[in-house]
Amino acid sequence: LDWPITVESSVDSTNAEIFRRLDAGVRAPFVLLAERQTAGRGRRGRVWASPFAENLYCSVVLRVDGGMSQVEALSLTVGLAVAKALQSIGIDGARLKWPNDVLVEGRKISGILLELAGDPADVCHVVIGVGINVNMAVDVPAVIDQPWTSVRQCLGRVLDRNELAAKLLLQLRDCLSIHWQRGFAGLREEWEALHAWRGRSVALTAGNNATLGVVLGVDERGAIRLSVDGVDRAFSGGELSLRLQ
Numbered sequence: 001l002d003w004p005i006t007v008e009s010s011v012d013s014t015n016a017e018i019f020r021r022l023d024a025g026v027r028a029p030f031v032l033l034a035e036r037q038t039a040g041r042g043r044r045g046r047v048w049a050s051p052f053a054e055n056l057y058c059s060v061v062l063r064v065d066g067g068m069s070q071v072e073a074l075s076l077t078v079g080l081a082v083a084k085a086l087q088s089i090g091i092d093g094a095r096l097k098w099p100n101d102v103l104v105e106g107r108k109i110s111g112i113l114l115e116l117a118g119d120p121a122d123v124c125h126v127v128i129g130v131g132i133n134v135n136m137a138v139d140v141p142a143v144i145d146q147p148w149t150s151v152r153q154c155l156g157r158v159l160d161r162n163e164l165a166a167k168l169l170l171q172l173r174d175c176l177s178i179h180w181q182r183g184f185a186g187l188r189e190e191w192e193a194l195h196a197w198r199g200r201s202v203a204l205t206a207g208n209n210a211t212l213g214v215v216l217g218v219d220e221r222g223a224i225r226l227s228v229d230g231v232d233r234a235f236s237g238g239e240l241s242l243r244l245q
């Protein structure tokens with residue numbers, strides 16, 4: 001792996017810290033891990049619980065040449081890499097919820113937050129933030145507003161976070177390399193094999209709007225396909241979120 005790796009004991013958010021380092025002239029690619037985050041960021045303005053030394057808080061920054069076209073489905077590719085890393089340590093039940101949550105038996109074990117820096121039409125950087133609940137104590141996170149689990153709960157033992165970090169970064173490297181060569185199309189089948197909610201009735205929400213449908217799958221651009229009143233429709237966009245009906 002030729003990404004330099006730095007580990008900090010405490011940052012506000014590994015994503016935010018990477019933006020500052022890019023501004024200060026540090027060159028991508030590189031990886032930043034932290035023992036804790038004081039303001040861990042989740043999707044759609046949420047907080048990501050980040051207690052000290054219990055979980056994995058990891059961000060990778062890469063240069064992306066030639067604009068947004070390949071970035072669109074990138075978050076699905078990252079989700080697949082996380083699910084594969086979890087499977088490689090024995091969590092067979094790791095499944096993907098569109099666009100990029102990783103669930104085990106319906107409970108969230110990992111979240112992913114992609115952020116772009118620079119002009120999206122030109123050369124830019126993508127910051128890939130991954131949080132994985134590893135050994136988090138069950139009584140800690142009052143801020144978590146959804147069912148969650150951890151590697152420890154799934155495996156019944158405490159896991160060395162370095163081992164998981166190494167597996168995660170290698171899976172990321174391998175999945176991203178396919179993504180840059182062939183796009184998400186090259187990973188779609190593998191993603192679908194781990195799809196948590198195919199065939200389920202869901203509500204897709206964007207702000208206050210909800211669309212009800214049945215999940216058909218994901219397409220080659222990473223959009224979610226729903227059957228809505230019998231019509232096959234594809235949806236994409238960062239602010240969308242799915243829940244079971």
Ligand code: BTN
Pocket residue numbers: 012013014015016037039040041042043044046048056057058059101110111112113128129130131132
């Ligand atoms: C989600 O809402 O599901 C996304 C959570 C992403 C959390 C990770 S932890 C490492 C990186 N730094 C952050 O501040 N957020 C991401």
